Amino acid sequence: MQKSPVTGILPVEEMLAYEEFTDRVEILRELDMWVKNIQKMTSPSTAIIAPRRMGKTVLLDRLVNTVFFKPEYKVAPFYFRMKREETTLREFLLLYATTFFRQYIAYCHQDPFLFQNRQIQLKSLINYKSDNKSVLIAKDMIKAFAERYETNEFNSTRNQWDDFICVPEQLASYSGTRVAVIIDEFQDMKFYVHDIEKKFLDQVIEKRRNNPYLEGTDLTATYDRQSQSRKAPMLVSGSAVTLVFRTVMGGPLGGRFDFSYLKPLSIPDGATLLRHLIEIYLPDSETDSENALYASTQVGGHPYYLYCLAMSKCSNKSYNTRENIDRIIRYEIEQGKIYGFWQTHFDDNRRIINGDSAIDEQTGRKIIYYFTKYNNKPVEIKEIADKLNVPKKVVEEKIEKLYQADLVYRSAARFYTFNDICLMRFIKFVYEKDMEDVEKIDLSQQNLFNTLKGKFLEMVVQVTMMKFNNGSIDGRFFGKNGVIELPLFQYVDSKTVKGAKTPQYQIDVYGKVTGRERVWICECKYTKKKMGISQVKKIEEAAKVLKIQAQEEGVPVPEVIIWLVSTGGFTEEVMEYIKDRQDILHSDHGGIDGIFRYYGGNYSIPIFNES
Template sequence: MSERVFPIEECMAYDEFTDRVELLRELETWIKNVRYKRSGSTSIISPRRMGKTVLLERLVNTVFFKPEYKVAPIYFGMGIEKVTLKAFIMQYIETFFRQYIAYCLQEPELYNASPISMKKLMEVETNNNDVKNAQKHLCNIISFIETNHYDSDINHWKHVVRLPEQVARSSDTYAAIIIDEFQEMKFTVYNTSDEKLIAYQAKGLLTDQAATDLTGSYRRMSQSRVAPMLVSGSAVTMIFKTVMGGPLGGRFGFRYVKPLSIPDGVTLLYHLIRIYRSDLSIQPEMAFYTSSQVGGHPYYLYCLVTSLFEQNFDSRDVIDTLIHYEITKGKIFGFWQTHFQSNRHYM
């Protein structure tokens, strides 16, 4: 039997997913209830490397194969790459319609088939009425952008940002808009031309302050009952202020993702050793000690198991030495350096 194709390639080994089952179940229920207009927009907040992204990826991979929910999971992963607003708009349109159509047709390969031309999406042959409705909206928005030449692309964005709600409202299949690292919409999109973007980058003038903050443009979308939002953020103070204050204040619920419990950290540690270091072994007492020393932090446990330091877990002294290496020279040290350096403007 061939291995099942998932719509999203998860960023960690399948067996590493530990102690998030209850939260995953809650989020699946949240998506299921979109169909009955019972789910308002919500957010997931946690520091980096707590498993937030893989939680969202597992959520998409779970609900995608449940067409009976009649709710398409639309996933946008925001990175730190600087782009023009025009390029972002086209990427946003392509992502939404590609993933929406893929869910309606139950085609996981299409869900992740990026980039794909708008023309190809409009030419998908089907008897599915929800897909036909989506294709009509896609044709209309592309025609609108091509025939309306504004001085600023922000005018196009005002129409594009509400597309998911408009499609869902006229369809039998609703949508759940999932945006990972939502706070990056404040700092990565620039309302300028490609030429100027390149020139500004070359001169070091592409500052965060010059970016176009798109988060406030979701004010209406965040209240939608047919296409509510699930956003995440790892710059905790920034994302909390973004979804709980300003234009979006009062429109989002929130869940805070904590480190694993110490026993679940032990479970993860055994999974990691089996996956990455099958030559190692660890006694239960030492596994509990290791998990407690790093507070059940999943990424720190991963760093200890995959450390370049010649390690074993035979005693507390050996484990302490391994932890000392990781926080002074290893991957944990590198994570702290890059994380705090790149997130100073969030603090």
């Protein structure tokens, strides 16, 4: 087997410093398992849906760099990024085919340099020395493709494209080395590839200048068969949420894709990212954990906005007080990178957003303005209509325009805004000017931050538990000797339990272990006071009720592990009570801090409440 000529190189050059990549543990784990299960033919085609700048391309980069170095999976990642550049179908076919064959051979030989070497042509791949069975089969296919490509006329390019769509599946079937077909910005395959001769391409480019919405040859529809493959399923992504959703939900691809939504970072992980960015790019600056959490709350954990805060050109910027953080955020929304990003988006979609004939411009602006109060909520169309004294249909038509411009999404026959407080603040800033007779909308996140302070420990425990992955950790973090094996949780959330004849109990954090009838329930005390025996007894009662509820519902009764987490520590009575209990774990401030840091945190958990 040929060795990589370069050591320490990744197959995909990532856009971030390695340590900038923060969180995304759960979805990376899910996608890694998706790739692994292709060998067992149990992975359906999947679409990752994410608003712009949410980090989906970075996620795919990291996924490919991870699974590439797992030859035991016997699944070759074929990673293709769509570019927004006009090209002919014939040129695109050659690029697509060459990329596939190059990356397939690179995986089989674990050669990351070959994977990313875009200078390699088909002839070089045909001459690539190998005795690998999968590669030998691939080389035969390359020869067949090259001969047909060189002898075919322009008129048969579409037929060759349609035939090549099936090649990854055929190669996976013949060789036993399966394929994960990963395409970033999948929806752009509708717009930038044109089934024309190259001499006419300049005319298309000129048309694009006059019509940004110009469509090309819709190649997405040609994946109707490929999207059902289990030997070479597809993983597609797109930042134009409305468009990619329509692409994979409707038409020839309807019903063929599962979905995974990429959300903002959790607030604790957003704070971790900001501290990473400040440490990397602003070594002379710093922010403590509380201010980092405040900043993360104010931008909703959105990774791009946190990057904007760290890289802001705001004068005299610092991150040592909430007032300074508010000033940087305001600068970014009103004249910085966040402003530029959304202003460009609105300019690009102005024809859609302002394409009203039934209402005057001022009413349209007011509808958009009032829409901002529904951040991460369903848009109450009737409420807006009543406020403006206009028919509901008028508001619906305007919100439909925002949907087409990818500013809201639709679910269960309702429109919802994205969880994007900075977008709402941008709209408020732009549309509030020169507007009379409107109710002022408060988009501050102060109440949210106050709520977060009360629930922060539970949030940290929940986020951290989701990162457990059947690994081991020093038992001292959990008040035990030796090493503790931590499970992989199927899901983690809060939970209410109640039997037919029992009181109701609220469990702070509940985790269901994957593949076992075992659960963890956590009692969190987030003060400097020690946890007393009454709280321990309470969580034990909750454990009993949990089992009673399972019996009454006719489901298996789980084994219950209790995890006590108290930033103030524990009373002597509690320590004596639990010292020989194998079913009770306990972590004080140092313990949960250590676990949080072990799983990626880079700050100490602050204690907001003294009492």
